[in-house]
Amino acid sequence: MRPRIHPTLNLALLCAGWAVVGASRAEAQVTGDWTRHFRLGSVAALNLKGDFSLAGSFVTPPRSAGAAAGDILYDDGYVRQDATGNAGQLSSYWGYQGAGQYNAGAGTMLFHSSSSFTANTPSSREDNQVDAGLEAGYGGVLALWGRTLVGWDLGFTYLPIGIKDTRSLGVNLARDLFTHAIGFTPPQAPYNGGPSGVGPLIGSAPTAAGSDNIAATLVGKRSIDTTLYNFKLGPTFYWDMGRRWSLQAGAGGALGFLNGAYKYQEVAIAADGGQTPLSGRFGKSSLTYGGYAGAMLLWHTAEKADVYLGAQYMTLGGTTYGGVGREARLRLGNGIYVSVGVNWPF
Amino acid sequence: MAYNHMAIFWRWAVALSCLLLWPSAGSAQLIDVTAAASPDPVVISNTLSYSISLTNTSGITLTNLVITNTLAGSVQFLSSSTTTGAVFLVNSTNPVILLISRLTNSGTVSFQINTRPTALGFQTNSIDIAATNNSLPLTNLTLVSEVTLGVSDLGVGATGPAQTQLVGDQATYTIGVTNYGPDPASNIILSNFFGLGATVLSSSGGSIVGGATGTNLALNVGTLAPSQSAQLSVSLQFTNPGPFQFISSVFADSHRDTNSVNDAVTNSVAVTNALPGVMSVVSIQASPTVDKQTGLFTQKLTIQNVGATAVGAVRVTVTGLSQRHATLPDILFNAVGTNAGRPFAVAPVALAPGDSVVVTLEFFFPTRQPFGGLTFDVVESPVVSLGTSSAGSSGISLTRQLPSTDILIEFPATPGSRYTILYSVDVAFTSPQAAQPSVVAPGDRVQWIDSGPPKTAAHPSLVPSRYYRVLLVP
Structure with a gap:
């Protein structure tokens, strides 16, 4: 699961800031009476994008792969091992979903097992949720230039990012067909038999019966779940605006480390009702870089601390998650980052 | 000396008291006393209150009435409180002593002594009332309270064979024990008594207490919370012909059962030797x-x-x-x-x-x-009665005649649940009969085939009409 900053922590940081405000007294702060500062706060990111695309042919894993020995799981039914161990190559532990699966003339029950699907869906750009993280910064003074204090700032941001694509997608499903012998009229569909060995019996051995293709709908979600570790360094310009207020602006370079994954959890629902569950994950770590520019409004307190509210525009290169044909590109080129916290000059 | 002064004072006090009480002295009833214990029975460690009320019927004002309340040894004094009049607690250790300094003619004093019993069983509380000037005949009464582990209504129900049995038949009695509350009940004993003519094969659902005898099997059910039930069973084999009774009764040690009506249940069945048919x-x-x-x-x-x-x-x-x-x-x-x-x-x-x-x-x-x-x-075989009620039954979803002329019916079911198939000659089910035996659903739909005896009384092809319903067995 993608790490998140607990809302309580964000609230605590806000409260800490306002507590400092409450304890303040009307004292002036003079530009230049400090040489270093440290800040800690929470940050929210907006306008991060993810481009999701699905195009190509994809193999679907056999549903029986994870089942117990002797169990066969189909998209539209199952033939499992009953309490007798399928004595006589018969099983009471079977089920089917639709009346169309039964062929009275042949005395067989038809089951489907998807082998692959093809998709050619247009890419979709999705916005991130309002992701919240933590930021910290440390800086110093370089020079006083008129009423402007020129300094430097090194910042760090920890930001979990989540972007989801929940579209239902049309796909074409390729399926292998299997039949099981059944010598009587089965219970009405849908039917789910039990393992006792008593009740309607079906042949436990499948017979391959070719393959087919069918339109299907892929429902579920695809998501980018990643964490951005971001370092920023650049000059700052600091102005006092009266006794309590200051403004700081800055710009510089940014370096990011992304560690996350593309995840999908879907079900391919065939037009005739069969269901194929699909899930997977593509993990990846990558470096990215870019630049930032931003400003911060500070409110001085008497406790040698400032409460700040900042906004920042940061452009970082993106990264692509996924495999061939199934991918999602994370776009961090126009990120807006709003932060709030406490700054301690010293 | 102080002693002389006190002696003179007491002489005058006694003389004055005798004078004041003279009109009623020697009468049998100078004071009416009522006392009650609540609750009764009381759960151990809960508060047991003695409510005492005194009414002066002597015709004069009584002074210095001393109430000596002797608690049972396992009962602790907690507090006293006055409802009417003025009563002073003089001694809070056993015996508890209270004093009424003045009680006018026709006046009433009511008070409570609150205690905590710490031992099970019947506890006796003694109340003595006397006047310090001996002008009042000693009044003595006792209250006996039952101290229990709880107050519960335990109930038992049992089902067993209803049809006549043959010697050698094995039958299972299914017994349900329920605690209807209000308190939890522990160490619940289910006693199953039966006449000579059967041997116990097995039991389930409780631990056997004291070993099985030829006519009794006691099972310890353990503890049941309010509204909780336990199901037990006893399997027997009938060994002798004759009427046979299986009596199940339930009780819990040191508990008061508030309803004795449901404490026992009797199942009767006839057992016979082989019948003469060949x-x-x-x-x-x-x-x-x-x-x-x-x-x-x-x-x-x-x-x-x-x-x-x-x-x-x-x-x-x-x-x-x-x-x-x-x-x-x-x-x-x-x-x-x-x-x-x-x-x-x-x-x-x-x-x-x-x-x-x-x-x-x-x-x-x-x-x-x-x-x-x-x-x-x-x-x-002894004649069996398959007549039943169709109340609560539901219809079936499919009826089909098989090539063998058997009738297949199908109905949705909950896997593992038991169902009884009912059949009748008329659609109104005026005289439904139960097919034998009931069936456990192997899947979420049940296919059941009426192939005639022994499931039903006759093959469906031999009757003019037959309708089916299904009843979920609780």
């Missing part, structure tokens, strides 16, 4: 393969009454079933009982001398291989 198996038609519709093997027995008297029902007992599968035994699937370890089915069919009936026995052979080593004993 029957013979004329033919056997065994299915060589498993029926894929049901997962069962069938054997159709044609049975003829070769005796001189009519019989009310036919019992077929199967011998030779074994375990050919690694884990599952062969079973007679439509058995309704067991006699001396052998399963039997009962066809509810009356046969006049010379008449015959086809009985379809169903077997679950887990190997799904036929088995020919079975023998069948056919005897006259």
Whole structure:
């Protein structure tokens, strides 16, 4: 699961800031009476994008792969091992979903097992949720230039990012067909038999019966779940605006480390009702870089601390998650980052 | 000296008291006392309150009334409180002493002594009332309270065989014990008493207390919270003919049961020796393969009454079933009982001398291989009553006649639940009968086949009409 900053922590940081405000007294702060500062706060990111695309042919894993020995799981039914161990190559532990699966003339029950699907869906750009993280910064003074204090700032941001694509997608499903012998009229569909060995019996051995293709709908979600570790360094310009207020602006370079994954959890629902569950994950770590520019409004307190509210525009290169044909590109080129916290000059 | 002053004072006080009380002195009733303990019974460690009320009926004002309340040794004093009048607590250790300094004629004083019992059983509280000037005859009364672990209404219900049994038949009595509250009940004992004529085969659901005797089996149910139930069973084999009673009763040590009506239940059944009818198996038609519709093997027995008297029902007992599968035994699937370890089915069919009936026995052979080593004993069975009520039953979703002319019905079900199939000659189910035996749903739909006796009284092809319903067995 993608790490998140607990809302309580964000609230605590806000409260800490306002507590400092409450304890303040009307004292002036003079530009230049400090040489270093440290800040800690929470940050929210907006306008991060993810481009999701699905195009190509994809193999679907056999549903029986994870089942117990002797169990066969189909998209539209199952033939499992009953309490007798399928004595006589018969099983009471079977089920089917639709009346169309039964062929009275042949005395067989038809089951489907998807082998692959093809998709050619247009890419979709999705916005991130309002992701919240933590930021910290440390800086110093370089020079006083008129009423402007020129300094430097090194910042760090920890930001979990989540972007989801929940579209239902049309796909074409390729399926292998299997039949099981059944010598009587089965219970009405849908039917789910039990393992006792008593009740309607079906042949436990499948017979391959070719393959087919069918339109299907892929429902579920695809998501980018990643964490951005971001370092920023650049000059700052600091102005006092009266006794309590200051403004700081800055710009510089940014370096990011992304560690996350593309995840999908879907079900391919065939037009005739069969269901194929699909899930997977593509993990990846990558470096990215870019630049930032931003400003911060500070409110001085008497406790040698400032409460700040900042906004920042940061452009970082993106990264692509996924495999061939199934991918999602994370776009961090126009990120807006709003932060709030406490700054301690010293 | 102080002593002389006190002695003079007491002499004057006694003289004055005698003077004041003179008009009533020696009368039998100078003061009315009522006292009650609450609650009764009381749960151990809960508060037990003694409410005492005194009314002066002497005609004069009484002074310095001393109430000496002697608690049982295991009862602790907690507090005292006054409802009416003025009462002073003089001593809070046992005995508890309270003082009423003045009680006018017709005046009443009411107060409570609150205590905590710490031992089970009946606890006696003594109350003595006297005046310090001895002007009042000593009044003494006692209150006895029962201290219990709890107050609960324990109830028992039991089901057992209702039809007449043959000697050697095995029957299971299913007994439900319920605590209707309000308190939890612990160490609940279910006592099952039965007459001579049966031996206990097994029991389940409780630990046997003191070992089984020939006529009694006590089971410790343990603890039941309010509204909690426990289900137990006792299996017996009838050994002697005659009326047989199985009486189940429930109680819990050191608990007060607030409702004795449901504390015991009696199940009665008649047990008889073999009946005189003589029957013979004329033919056997065994299915060589498993029926894929049901997962069962069938054997159709044609049975003829070769005796001189009519019989009310036919019992077929199967011998030779074994375990050919690694884990599952062969079973007679439509058995309704067991006699001396052998399963039997009962066809509810009356046969006049010379008449015959086809009985379809169903077997679950887990190997799904036929088995020919079975023998069948056919005897006259006590008449069985299959009449029942259709209340709560539901319709079925599918009825179909099979090539064999058997009737297949199908209904949705909850896997693992038990259902009784009801059938009737009319759609209104004015006289429904229950097919034997009830069935456990193997899947979420049940297919059940009416192949006639022993499931139903006659093959469906031999009756003008037959309707079906299904009843979920609770």
